[in-house]
Amino acid sequence: MFDIQVKPTPRSSTCIEAITVNPIAGTATVRFASNGYEYRYFNVSRLKIMNLLLNDNMSLGFWIQELVNNSKTVRFTDRSKQAVLATGQPCFEMIGASYSSSAALPF
Numbered sequence: 317m318f319d320i321q322v323k324p325t326p327r328s329s330t331c332i333e334a335i336t337v338n339p340i341a342g343t344a345t346v347r348f349a350s351n352g353y354e355y356r357y358f359n360v361s362r363l364k365i366m367n368l369l370l371n372d373n374m375s376l377g378f379w380i381q382e383l384v385n386n387s388k389t390v391r392f393t394d395r396s397k398q399a400v401l402a403t404g405q406p407c408f409e410m411i412g413a414s415y416s417s418s419a420a421l422p423f
Contacts, residue, residue: 321345324368324376333378333414336368337396345411346380352414359367384408 321336333349337360344365360383368379380405387406401407 322369325372327372327376329376332380335376335380337365337368339369344383347414353410354412354414355408356411357387357406357408358401359404361406 317348319338320340321338323336324407326381329349331349332346333352334347337344339362341414342360342362344360346357347354364379364383368374368376383406387408389408
């Protein structure tokens with residue numbers, strides 16, 4: 317499968333340092349500005365992703381806050397990652413941390 321990552325229109329944000337989304341797979345990769353932690357979100361609503369890409373005035377902080385509040389942590393000890401993703405519920409996993417704001421997001 318293709319892994320097409322799209323970078324939304326640049327906008328100032330004190331919450332998000334970097335973000336890429338995949339509207340086909342329904343994923344979002346986010347690096348937070350406060351601590352440099354990077355997370356990948358799965359089962360993100362494709363409608364919400366398209367709204368983020370098309371609406372240049374949308375706040376990244378509000379978009380991520382809604383995503384964070386409605387997502388569950390992927391726990392490999394409880395079930396396999398595929399079983400958790402198959403539920404269709406928004407979920408996330410930590411994929412790394414960065415010390416540099418210019419570092420590229422991992423794909």
